[in-house]
Amino acid sequence: MSGCQVTESGLRCVLPFEAEPAEVRLLRRATVAQLARWGVSSAAEEAELLVTELVTNVIRHVGEGAPATLILEWRYERLRVEVHDKSRLLPAPVKARCDEECGRGLQLLAALAADWGTVLTAVGKSVWCEIAAQPAAVCRRAERARGALEWYREGHPAMAAEGRSKSVLLEESAVELIADLLHWTAAQGQDPDDVLDRAQVHYEAEVAAAA
Known part of the structure; x- marks a missing residue:
């Protein structure tokens, strides 16, 4: 819906x-x-x-x-x-x-x-x-993430293809940024799946606390 x-x-x-x-x-x-x-x-x-x-x-x-x-x-x-x-x-x-x-x-x-x-x-x-309304920590995180994605997209001009909306470009930037972070995690000898699981747990805890 x-x-x-x-x-x-x-x-x-x-x-x-x-x-x-x-x-x-x-x-x-x-x-x-x-x-x-x-x-x-x-x-x-x-x-x-x-x-x-x-x-x-x-x-x-x-x-x-x-x-x-x-x-x-x-x-x-x-x-x-x-x-x-x-x-x-x-x-x-x-x-x-x-x-x-x-x-x-x-x-x-x-x-x-x-x-x-x-x-x-x-x-x-x-x-x-x-x-x-006053933003809480979760909303501030979303605003901070958008700023990071804007910066990431500016560093990759190939992403800025014409004819696509900004929301689509930001979504693609998020996917590419997460992929880069997983490559970095693996290069450090850590398990990317473990990092994703920990991030998911952290995210769910903050959302629950804000409810």
Whole structure:
């Protein structure tokens, strides 16, 4: 259901869904789990409320079963939550006259989010909001890794082939860098598989601690 990637500006997770009441709980859980992986669990409670409101808004105003997409993006110490759907009907401004449920939902967005808005897209619209969150050790590690991969890619010009996205290039750089490290490990007389196992254990322990 999800796809996660490192982008030029931060970390991004894409979660397609159908606008059904049962999906709200699943998307809340997926949001909490993803924030734990990024080390920003401090934002989980607010993010859950925002996801609930945005997804419920699609169910209520676009229709049950409508295809939509939830996007989570961590960048510049802010968590951005977006929901894309195929309706081009924009929500009414907070101060506009609308029904009680509509007004309450928009007021919740305005109260919780550092910033929010709506954007018409080629196929419909996006409703987005941003909340501030302090990065924990796991997220700082991801940011540091991206910097290392940028440096590694710059040292290998052959990787910068035209026509490929930056996220694909960074993924290839990660594979090449890990391979280089395993060669170095073997040259030092160590077991590469043992090093990989230790790194995996370390990674899982930090993710569990951040949850």
